[in-house]
Amino acid sequence: xxxxxISSAFSRRINYAGACCLPKKFxxxxxxxxxxxxxxxxxxxFPGARANYTNSLELVHPESREPFAVYRVMDRDGQVxxxxxxxxxxxxxxxxxxxxxxxxxxxxRILYESQRQGRISFxxxxxGEEGTHIGSAAALKPDDLVYGQYREAGVLLWRGFTxxxxxxxxxxxxxxxxxxxQMPVHYGSKKLNFVxxxxxxxxxxxxxxxxxxxxxxxxxxxxxxxxxxxxxASEGDAHVAFNFAATLECPxxxxxxxxxxxxxxxxxxxYRGDAVAGRGPAFGIxxxxxxxxxxxxxxxxxxxxxxxxxxxxKPVIIEAMTYRVGHHSTSDDSSAYRSMEEVNLWDSTDQxxxxxxxxxxQKGWWNESQENEWKESTRKQVLKxxxxxxxxxxxxxxxxFHDVYQDMxxxxxxxxxxxxxxxxxxKDHYPLSSYKS
Amino acid sequence: MALxxxxxxxxxxxxxxxxxxxxxxxxxxxxxxxxxxxSYVADTVDAADGQATSRINMFQAINNALDTALKTDDTxxxxxEDVAFGGVFRCTLGLQDKYGKDRVFNTPLSExxxxxxxxxxxxxxxxxxxxxxxxDYIFPAFDQIINEAAKFRYRSGNLFNCxxxxxxxxxxxxxxxxxxxxxxxxxxxxxxxxxxVVIPRGPxxxxxxxxxxxxxxxxxxxxxxxxxxxAAVEDxxxxxxxxxxGKADVLVEGDAVTLIGWGTQVHVLHEVVKLAKEEMxxxxxxxxLVSILPWDRETIFKSVKKTGRVIVAHEAPLTGxxxxxxxxxxxxxxxxxxxxxxxxxxGFDTPFPHIFEPFYLPDKWxxxxxxKKVLKY
Numbered sequence: 001x002x003x004x005x006i007s008s009a010f011s012r013r014i015n016y017a018g019a020c021c022l023p024k025k026f027x028x029x030x031x032x033x034x035x036x037x038x039x040x041x042x043x044x045x046f047p048g049a050r051a052n053y054t055n056s057l058e059l060v061h062p063e064s065r066e067p068f069a070v071y072r073v074m075d076r077d078g079q080v081x082x083x084x085x086x087x088x089x090x091x092x093x094x095x096x097x098x099x100x101x102x103x104x105x106x107x108x109r110i111l112y113e114s115q116r117q118g119r120i121s122f123x124x125x126x127x128g129e130e131g132t133h134i135g136s137a138a139a140l141k142p143d144d145l146v147y148g149q150y151r152e153a154g155v156l157l158w159r160g161f162t163x164x165x166x167x168x169x170x171x172x173x174x175x176x177x178x179x180x181x182q183m184p185v186h187y188g189s190k191k192l193n194f195v196x197x198x199x200x201x202x203x204x205x206x207x208x209x210x211x212x213x214x215x216x217x218x219x220x221x222x223x224x225x226x227x228x229x230x231x232x233a234s235e236g237d238a239h240v241a242f243n244f245a246a247t248l249e250c251p252x253x254x255x256x257x258x259x260x261x262x263x264x265x266x267x268x269x270x271y272r273g274d275a276v277a278g279r280g281p282a283f284g285i286x287x288x289x290x291x292x293x294x295x296x297x298x299x300x301x302x303x304x305x306x307x308x309x310x311x312x313x314k315p316v317i318i319e320a321m322t323y324r325v326g327h328h329s330t331s332d333d334s335s336a337y338r339s340m341e342e343v344n345l346w347d348s349t350d351q352x353x354x355x356x357x358x359x360x361x362q363k364g365w366w367n368e369s370q371e372n373e374w375k376e377s378t379r380k381q382v383l384k385x386x387x388x389x390x391x392x393x394x395x396x397x398x399x400x401f402h403d404v405y406q407d408m409x410x411x412x413x414x415x416x417x418x419x420x421x422x423x424x425x426x427k428d429h430y431p432l433s434s435y436k437s
Numbered sequence: 438m439a440l441x442x443x444x445x446x447x448x449x450x451x452x453x454x455x456x457x458x459x460x461x462x463x464x465x466x467x468x469x470x471x472x473x474x475x476s477y478v479a480d481t482v483d484a485a486d487g488q489a490t491s492r493i494n495m496f497q498a499i500n501n502a503l504d505t506a507l508k509t510d511d512t513x514x515x516x517x518e519d520v521a522f523g524g525v526f527r528c529t530l531g532l533q534d535k536y537g538k539d540r541v542f543n544t545p546l547s548e549x550x551x552x553x554x555x556x557x558x559x560x561x562x563x564x565x566x567x568x569x570x571x572x573d574y575i576f577p578a579f580d581q582i583i584n585e586a587a588k589f590r591y592r593s594g595n596l597f598n599c600x601x602x603x604x605x606x607x608x609x610x611x612x613x614x615x616x617x618x619x620x621x622x623x624x625x626x627x628x629x630x631x632x633x634v635v636i637p638r639g640p641x642x643x644x645x646x647x648x649x650x651x652x653x654x655x656x657x658x659x660x661x662x663x664x665x666x667x668a669a670v671e672d673x674x675x676x677x678x679x680x681x682x683g684k685a686d687v688l689v690e691g692d693a694v695t696l697i698g699w700g701t702q703v704h705v706l707h708e709v710v711k712l713a714k715e716e717m718x719x720x721x722x723x724x725x726l727v728s729i730l731p732w733d734r735e736t737i738f739k740s741v742k743k744t745g746r747v748i749v750a751h752e753a754p755l756t757g758x759x760x761x762x763x764x765x766x767x768x769x770x771x772x773x774x775x776x777x778x779x780x781x782x783x784g785f786d787t788p789f790p791h792i793f794e795p796f797y798l799p800d801k802w803x804x805x806x807x808x809k810k811v812l813k814y
Contacts, residue, residue: 145561179594188593195560196593200584206550207585210557210565214512217539217563236577240550247545248554403595404630406654409683409731412630 068277070321071301072291076350078358080296087296087303089138091365096158097138097295098360099374101130101353104154106378107163108326110386111170111184115330119390120170122184128293128325130154131352132257135298136318140225140306145211146194147204147226150185151257155227159192163382167389174395174436179403202232205241205254209315212245212252216313223251223309225302231262233276242283245315253305254285254317257292259324264337277319285315292320293352296359323350396436397423474610474800475704479671480641481688490672495665498640498673499528499605502647503566505677507536510564512601513651515541517551517568525570526607526666552578552604556586559599559656566651572608572660573617579625586656587631600654605647607663608636609700609752610798615791618663621700621753621784623729626658627762633657633682634729638703639669642727645680653682662700685733687740691720694746694808697737697763699726702750702799709804716805719812729759737763738770745776746811750799755783777814780807 043052073085080086089097108125115123126133133154140146146155153166164175169187172180178188178196188196195204195211208226215222232238233256245252256276260267273279280287286308290297298320305316323346327334334343360366401408401416408416423430493501506513515529521543523530533541544551551567558565569575575582582604590598609621626634633655637643643661650657688703689710696706703725710721722740726732741747747767749760764779782799790797 177594177596178592181594182592186592188596190596196589196597198585198588198592200580203553203581203585206553206581207557207560210554210559211561212557213514213554214558214561214563217512217514218561236547236549237553237581240545240547240553243545243547244550244554248542403591405633406590406598406600411731411734 062273067274068287068289070289070291071297072294073296073300074294074355074359076355078355078362085300087299094360095365097134098356100154100157101134101356102374103378104130104157105353107166107382110382112330120184122330124150124185124329125326126151126153128323128346128351129257129259131295132292132298132320132322134158135295136225136255136302139299139302141222143193144222144306145224147208147224148197149201149228149232150197152227153187156187156189156192156194159194161189161192163385164389167385171389172394173389173392175392179399180395202228202235202237205237206244209241209245209250209252212250213248216251221310223253223306225253225255227255227257229262230256230258230267230276231265231270234270242279242285246284249313250315251309251313252315253302253309254315256317256319257322258319259322261324263328263332275319277317280317285317287317289319289321292322293350293355295352295356394435474798475701476708477669478704478707480639488674488676490674492670493640493673494667495640495643495669496527496667498644499647499661500530502644503529503532505648506566506651507532507540512563513566514558514563515566516544518546518570519543520568526663548574548577549581552581555602555604556581556599559602560597564601564651567604569604569606571618572606572622573620575606575622583629587629591631599656602656603650603659605659605661608660609662609664610794611664612794613791616788619789621751623660624753624757624759627730627759632730635682635727636660636700636729638700638725639665640671640673642680644673645678648677649679649682652679664701683728683731683733685727685736686725687722687736688725689723691722692744693719694721694748694811695724695740695744696721697724697726697747697749698751702752705801706750706804708801712801712805713808734766737767741767741771742774745774748780748782748804748807748811750782750804752784752798754786755781756786758783777811780811782807
């Protein structure tokens with residue numbers, strides 16, 4: 001299965017072919033507009049679009065084309081629907097997929113509770129979206145660069161980010177590579193090629209395009225993947241990222257997690273078109289919509305997208321349809337805007353973890369006792385990492401002044417000195433004992 | 438994004454385009470007005486003793502620096518709106534032919550895209566030189582510059598950075614630029630830890646400072662007073678050189694009043710120094726601040742402690758302008774040395790007007806009057 005295949009199927013449906021007969025002198029003067037249609041001898045000569053004339057008025061309504069279908073490999077019972085699409089991953093690989101999804105789920109439960117107890121300040125769970133993380137991460141090369149939004153912790157887990165590293169960041173302790181400066185779940189890892197998360201939505205999208213451009217020039221043979229939600233796709237930065245990626249021919253994969261909600265805002269208040277995949281053709285970008293609760297569908301689509309991106313230096317949009325089972329964050333009670341029955345229905349009938357487990361059980365790769373053993377083991381591992389992270393002191397407070405610039409300018413040095421003198425004088429009023437000296 | 442740009446843009450166009458644009462923008466009037474509020478004073482600092490120089494203007498000096506950046510750094514790329522054909526102010530002239538379409542290229546028309554794309558190029562370790570066509574149009578990129586570029590290193594604990602990003606943009610008054618081809622937005626950016634903001638006063642400074650910005654390990658905003666692109670002509674070393682960021686220049690030594698400006702205003706103040714000498718027989722000390730962030734506190738305080746009187750002049754509006762930061766810091770640091778309140782001569786707290794530009798700018802007469810005030814205080 002390849003995305004070239006998908007896009008040509010799409011082209012056939014709306015009766016595109018791909019020939020062009022623009023006179024040479026026009027082509028020379030205006031350059032070559034993207035060839036996305038079939039043109040006759042009398043085609044219009046405007047530089048802005050290649051098109052034929054029509055002598056009857058026809059408004060093009062969004063309903064005039066079929067919505068993108070949702071690609072899936074297995075049904076809700078883990079049954080493969082089309083044997084040709086099964087990615088034929090080996091047992092160990094699939095088990096790692098499952099284990100990472102469940103490990104993420106266990107970590108989410110414990111950190112969510114810890115926030116409820118006031119032990120960390122903030123948390124965002126990944127419930128229901130574990131399949132999008134693991135399926136896509138597993139299809140990438142380890143040195144493909146990742147830009148995320150904030151609900152993609154599974155990508156890091158797949159790449160080897162340790163429980164200790166997750167916990168250290170959430171606690172902002174002295175072992176956190178981010179030096180305790182950002183809110184919890186704003187992870188980053190240089191060694192795992194995962195660019196540090198920031199809160200402003202979709203700012204990472206044009207950045208990912210720029211990195212992809214640089215990687216194309218360096219000839220590294222890698223692509224960049226950038227994750228974002230259906231809400232973030234409404235930002236201006238999403239628009240420009242799509243447009244820059246297409247016009248500058250960048251090997252970038254746009255991975256949209258369409259989970260139905262941006263905090264309380266449902267998707268029908270977010271857009272009225274064919275969601276996010278539907279924007280692909282308008283930007284001249286190959287696009288595909290997948291079942292985000294089907295880890296193999298996500299894996300296949302990501303693999304094909306990366307191949308196309310790298311081989312042809314073209315962007316691809318993957319829209320993974322899923323459902324945000326958890327609250328938006330620990331600062332949100334989602335029962336205020338959606339029914340818990342609806343949430344429970346998704347959680348009980350269409351769940352990425354349960355689906356993969358059924359697949360594995362059919363293969364004889366997993367059973368009840370393995371499940372119980374693994375559940376107990378992950379709980380212990382997470383609790384151990386949690387307890388250790390909680391015990392570690394926070395970084396020296398002077399870390400507040402470092403890394404604003406590569407070298408500390410003199411005005412910052414004097415501000416640091418001023419605070420140092422102040423803290424020495426008023427030491428009883430600052431929580432110095434929690435910080436490394 | 439720009440309507441027509443300045444008259445330098447007009448001159449740079451091919452003949453048929455000029456005819457079209459001349460209809461909407463009277464070239465002769467523009468020429469007369471843009472030259473009216475200052476006379477360019479060629480650089481004398483860091484005299485290029487023994488070095489080969491050539492007599493060039495500021496857009497040529499910038500072109501020269503960009504050429505060097507592309508020549509010496511294979512990863513360097515230049516991009517923005519209309520940079521491929523040479524740029525609406527000719528700063529990137531000939532570079533695409535010389536270095537290829539993958540290194541000097543047009544982007545779609547989106548400032549937030551240009552800034553975000555540039556951050557990404559830099560985060561991947563390449564050198565990104567982005568152009569925003571007019572500083573007036575940098576605001577769509579404000580979020581990317583303030584929340585992203587400036588905080589990239591800090592928030593990641595130095596795991597990632599976008600230090601190899603430089604954003605260049607033409608700024609300030611041009612005689613007839615009105616609201617959206619005249620702004621001086623440096624104070625908005627001065628409030629942003631993590632960013633460096635630099636404004637040259639002419640070709641020689643522009644070349645050395647731009648090369649420093651491009652090589653500097655932090656994201657830099659390089660604001661180029663567009664009225665100087667052609668008006669400023671002087672001998673510029675043909676060799677490559679860099680000039681320090683964060684360092685002010687004392688251009689004229691004096692003991693009566695410290696005059697602080699940057700960009701085009703430095704040349705206004707040059708004339709003010711002369712007028713004060715002629716009319717009042719006093720010697721003013723003239724300082725080009727050069728770097729807005731971080732700024733050279735030491736040089737400023739040293740001068741103010743000597744003169745006891747200080748005037749800050751900038752084109753941008755008064756309230757929240759960078760003059761306020763200087764005035765507050767000076768009174769804090771030099772309180773016992775001050776003989777008069779710090780004066781700010783600036784643009785008014787209005788949008789930048791079209792036909793009223795001569796009444797809006799902090800011209801030499803308003804600056805001269807301020808000198809009289811502080812001397813009489």
